[in-house]
Amino acid sequence: MAKQKEIKTNAMRILESLKIPYRHMTYECDEFIDGLQIADMLNLPHEKVYKTLVTAGSNREYYVFVIPIERELDLKAAAKSVGVKSVEMIHVKDINRITGYVRGGCTAIGMKKQYVTRIDSSARELETIIVSGGRIGSQLELSPEALAQASGAEFADVARH
Numbered sequence: 001m002a003k004q005k006e007i008k009t010n011a012m013r014i015l016e017s018l019k020i021p022y023r024h025m026t027y028e029c030d031e032f033i034d035g036l037q038i039a040d041m042l043n044l045p046h047e048k049v050y051k052t053l054v055t056a057g058s059n060r061e062y063y064v065f066v067i068p069i070e071r072e073l074d075l076k077a078a079a080k081s082v083g084v085k086s087v088e089m090i091h092v093k094d095i096n097r098i099t100g101y102v103r104g105g106c107t108a109i110g111m112k113k114q115y116v117t118r119i120d121s122s123a124r125e126l127e128t129i130i131v132s133g134g135r136i137g138s139q140l141e142l143s144p145e146a147l148a149q150a151s152g153a154e155f156a157d158v159a160r161h
Contacts, residue, residue: 009134010100011109015142015150022142025130029104029137035069038139039130046070048141049130050123052106054099054115055087062098063087064108064117066131066147071120071159081118081156105135108151117153119144124155 008016015022027041039049049069055078057063063082065073079087095103100112108117108131123129123144131147133140147153 009107009110009138011107011132011134011140011150014110015140015146018150020142020146020150022140022146023128024133025139025141026137027139034104039069042139044130044139048126048128049139050120052108052132054090054095054106056090057082057084058086059084062090062113062115064111064115064151064153065158066108066117066119066123066151066153067159068120068122071122071161074158074160077156077160078118078158081154081158082116101132101134102136105132105138107132107134107140108147108153110134114152117151118156118158119148119151119153120159121155121157122159123147 035049035051039046050066051069053065053073055063065078092103128141129144130139130141
């Protein structure tokens, strides 16, 4: 029996083009489940798994934030980190139109447009973090610095403690 060819996501192709090492993990899932459920399904430590959130700024620009799955985005700190008065979460129905990804498969790497992106500073304490691979059922493990490089992100304190 032939080995099934791995289907690469846009995020994986970008990482490979930049020669950034990563580990790809998959899980069975037909619809959105949250990061905590994914971490539990894959037996991953919660502190290593990060979620990608998309916001709209008071200036009508979009901003991306990558934070630990067990924490919430601090909207004031997030806005300050990108130099705008305020940010608010975008509506779930707008995720695909804005990012090119679906809810539960959204990653900071390879969105439709390059948005200003911040990774929570807590990631710097870890050797690797795990983020969505660009589709439901796909996770990527890579260094926080590699994620920052691939997504054009900077680090900032944006998650509520």
